[in-house]
Amino acid sequence: MRNIYNIPLTQLSGIGPQKAEELNALGIESIGGLLDYYPYRYEDYRIRDLSEVKDGEKITITGQVITEPVVQMYGRKKSRLSCRMMVNETVIKAVWFNRLFLKDKLKPGLEMVLTGKWDGHRLQLTVSESEFPGRSSSQTGALQPVYSLSGSFTQKGFRQLIDKALKSYRSLIPEILPESIIRDRGLLERSEAVARIHQPGEAGEGQAARKRIAYEELFLFQMKLQAYRQMNKRRADGIAHAIDSGEIRRFADSFPFTLTDDQKKVVNEIIKDMRAPSCMNRLVQGDVGSGKTAVAAIALYAAVKAGHQGAFMAPTEILAEQHARTLSNWLEPFGMQVGLLSGGLTARQRRDVLGGLQMGLIDVVVGTHALIQEDVQFRSLGLVVTDEQHRFGVNQRAILRKKGLNPDVLTMTATPIPRTLAITAFGDLDVSTIRERPKGRKPIKTYWKKPDEFDRVLQFVEKQLSKGRQAYVICPLIEESEKLDVQNAIELHDLLQAHFDQFRIGLLHGRMNTEDKEQTMKQFNDREIHMLVSTTVIEVGVDVPNATVMIIYDADRFGLSQLHQLRGRVGRGEHQSYCILIANPKSENGVERMQAMTETEDGFEIARKDLELRGPGDFFGTKQSGLPEFKVADLTHDFEILEMARDDAAALVSQSAFWTDLKYTHLREFLQREQVFQGEVLD
Template sequence: PEELLRKYHLMPRKKAIATIHQPQDTGEGQQGRERMVYEELFLFQLKMQAFRALNRERMDGVVHTVDNKTMREFVRSLPFELTDAQKKVELEILQDMRSPHCMNRLLQGDVGSGKTVLAAIALYASVRSGYQGALMVPTEILAEQHTRSLQKLFEPFGITVGLLTGSVTGRKRKDLLASLQMGLTDIVVGTHALIQEDVFFRKLGVVVTDEQHRFGVNQRGILRRKGYNPDVLTMTATPIPRTLAITAFGDMDVSTLSERPKGRIPITTYWVKHNMLDRVLGFIAREVDQGRQAYLICPLIEESDKLDVQNAIDLHVQMQQAFPSYKVGLLHGRMTPAEKEEVMRAFYENEVQLLVSTTVVEVGVDVPNATLMVIMDADRFGLSQLHQLRGRVGRGEHASYCVLIADPKSEVGQERMNVMTETDDGFEVSRRDLDLRGPGDFFGTKQSGLPEFRLADMVSDFAVLEQARDDAARLVADPAFWTSPAYGPLRDYLQQEQIFQGDLVD
């Protein structure tokens, strides 16, 4: 809009594009960049703010009427006490669910901060209000695990939990689909199988998606449209500094779990050089001899001429030779989904004691008996990735360890190792990662679920991002924006981005 160009003394669009490609001097090139960065961030925020405004106007969300007494009964039945952070988030979720607006909340917390129990609370509230609930997760084995734990929690209350994945076929699948459509199954846990065309609910009240970055917006949108504007809770274990999260996920409310559940034993992290590999093997032997299990992570699947780093296929052979009396499994990205599931299941059931893997294991299954994570050439991984991998252990009652094997050549590599041995707080790791990588690279990873821009940078342009958010919010709140011909092109842009269809960029 003209008034914003004047407010920030920004050059016209055509001129900005020309000066970016052929600047007369660096100052002019910078001005051109500023103009285009502001436009990019403003349009992004306009989309977010318009989506929020329209969602708020749609008073036709599901109103969950569950009372506090009913909720207290369920929370009291849990086998542990909620942390203060969990209690706060529970209130935020219930407040959203009881309102006539659609909940669109992002729940972020560190690995093992207890997000799953909040998903259970949301699902319980929905069923007790006369609706059904759906939990969508990225892998079959995770879906099975969640189904088992939810069945255990909900059984005393007579709530039924079904499982729908690609492996559920034939008669079993047919029966479950009929049961969902008739409302006989209260809660369904599943993978992408949940969004297939023949899946119908009688009354879907809440949708929970786990590990946000593994599902596209489109897939979440399809699931959402299976209900009458159900409430949506999205969980992610990639901790992002709160201010950034609020701005980046402008269309969502953000809840943060900042403390760990009581009784979680902190994971001890060591950094050793390659010449101490024999001692590490002794450490692995000690753990598996006590009946525990271990992960060994490599940066590559197979040998490379270009990189002198450990690969999974060779390490798998070495481990089989070093531990002949134990079963050693192999997991990597070139295996079919069915093969991966099979290996993970064998590890989960302790048929495999040592699992050699690439990073495909980072968003994975809960194996409480796994107490050791060994990461080869650890300086080759990003900090948040190292932290996610470390979070695969420490999920049971035994002391757990993470061993980083690395001879870093760069200062950044050394600093990563230092950060990992100094803290196991995901938000702190995330903050230090941001400092280390510099803004450009931090959110380049698809896993953060954050938007990617052509020119703008979420971190170094953060001040512009906040400014753009305020400008967009003010504009959307002005009735003239929705009627005045002056804003016609912006309304056309929103139309093109399908904001008026009820789902963001679907």
């Protein structure tokens, strides 16, 4: 059988070299690619009854002209044409703008099909499209696909191309899914689904076609993840850490707090993985302040006690320095040496750390992406911990893993991920979740204020500072921008220092050198600075228990999950904490985001709402997150289909027949093309 993806576009009548070039610009390279170019919505041209139509809706109706048309001219060459029409037993007015050429055709008694915007109060239809009897119509009474087009293509012209391609090549559309899955899941066959998604006829047909194609996209992606997991399970070339449970308990008991039940459960999952001979690949997701660092510390302790080294990669230098301090406090009393490797070290300090790692004198190293540089070598790397892992590209994480002989990998995120995204983005990882907050933490009170209420906010802050508390003020930009009307950190710092002359105001942003940033954070930690004006450089992990106020300026410029992360910088001590959002109520999605923030502190609920508002593509704020871009599947709404696809893919790759049976050859070839067998694509 001919491969539809190898048939050139010019084989289809109506596509010459120029049209083919325009199709190439849309990412369409073959006849198969043309048929896989799906509509993103449909125009509804089905005939409707006026009684079931809402005001302002776009509708299609049939009616009879009952009066001569009336013409009004206005402006230069602008016209308004109107006439009365009988639709069933209702007389309505039909209005056309700048369609003067229709005047001679609108004769009383003429039957017409009209599409336009309905005004129920005035019984008036503002017509956008008119059809006359005797003409063959490709759209009356149907749902019509709408495509994302460029160049010289019109919707009508593109629909005609699709129609020709389906008539000539539909029989060559290959089936991808196993027959058993199509049967058990009640899915359309692929050729039928492709035909119906382009030419649905009725809404139900289009929905069935969409379900089949969405399932296929999610199934193929899950095949990659599940095959990767299956291969990792088969491999026994990881490190089987020898871990004594009693020693782990003694280390955990040394913390100045008691582990929550969730933390204990996650620690047990990690220790079980580390004892196994296959590589651990586990994600720990937990809400802000849920105690993920303590869990990571226990895993690092276990790796070192088993005779290996640990590496902890953090996204920012401030966070790396903070983690190094915390881990030193916890691990060094047990005779373990913690090193810091960041861009701010002198050449001599760096040499000392590198030498300590190679000789095994440093047990745990904390650093930024500096850890993945070529000259960083370990004596025996047994565990890699990556914090806020979606901020690192797949390649960066893979380089760090290769610095050991298949070390265990623990990734952590404080961005709670809706299950939909966790299954999709991290389907190749085992996911552990910490939902419980440490005991004694008071809920953070969150308020939304408009920019003209800033003076009242400052009065409140002054009372908090006078009680000995500290405050953060966050704004989006470092310097003025002509493009965005936002307050900037430098200007805001100067304004606040002038307002609070009795207090010391600090400034922190990403363009400061490491030394200055570290000095500023140390002064804030030591309470020498009362209020810290900062960009989002402090978003993740910074821990100052005495800080009780978080003010976020231009809060409508931030995503919901980012706002939640920022809010999590306060509420870490014994005192009541507050988060105040200064936001413009007129910004897009601004009201919904501010309401969500004031209504809940649950990071998982915030994440669900954020996914709903922003869509999965923007959820992580980075293309490096490994999230695929689907043509049809929508991670916000297709959760049930995603779970089905995940379960089916996992069941299929776990069967020995999948790896040998001829009927699965095309799926194995798909995995080969996606480089799953090299283990390089997915991390």
